[in-house]
Amino acid sequence: xxxxxxxxxxxxxxxxxxxxxxxxxxxxxxxxxxxxxxxxxxxxxxxxxxxxxxxxxxxxxxxxxxxxxxxxxxxxxxxxxxxxxxxxxxxxxxxxxxxxxxxxxx
Numbered sequence: 001x002x003x004x005x006x007x008x009x010x011x012x013x014x015x016x017x018x019x020x021x022x023x024x025x026x027x028x029x030x031x032x033x034x035x036x037x038x039x040x041x042x043x044x045x046x047x048x049x050x051x052x053x054x055x056x057x058x059x060x061x062x063x064x065x066x067x068x069x070x071x072x073x074x075x076x077x078x079x080x081x082x083x084x085x086x087x088x089x090x091x092x093x094x095x096x097x098x099x100x101x102x103x104x105x106x
Contacts, residue, residue, distance in 0.1 A: 018059045021052045028052070 016024065028049040032042060 015055060016052070018056060021055045021059070025049055025052045025056070 028045050031037065032045050032049075037045065
């Protein structure tokens with residue numbers, strides 16, 4: 001029987017949080033540095049640590065993207081409240097004074 005694909009919400013519930021992944025990484029590093037582990041155990045620890053690191057990086061990138069979106073939204077709201085066009089807030093030039101681009105019928 002085929003396995004049902006899980007939704008992003010279900011996948012996130014099985015994945016460790018940022019704090020859990022970071023704690024796991026710290027534990028792995030501590031064990032690798034201070035315990036005399038067999039080569040196979042070291043490789044297994046490295047593999048698990050690599051997966052946890054990827055999870056941390058993914059969560060951090062998601063947080064950066066959300067912060068950037070919030071910042072852009074706030075800038076847009078501020079510019080609209082001030083009565084300027086959103087293009088002004090984005091740093092785009094205002095072409096309204098450029099007569100060379102106007103089409104004139106007479």
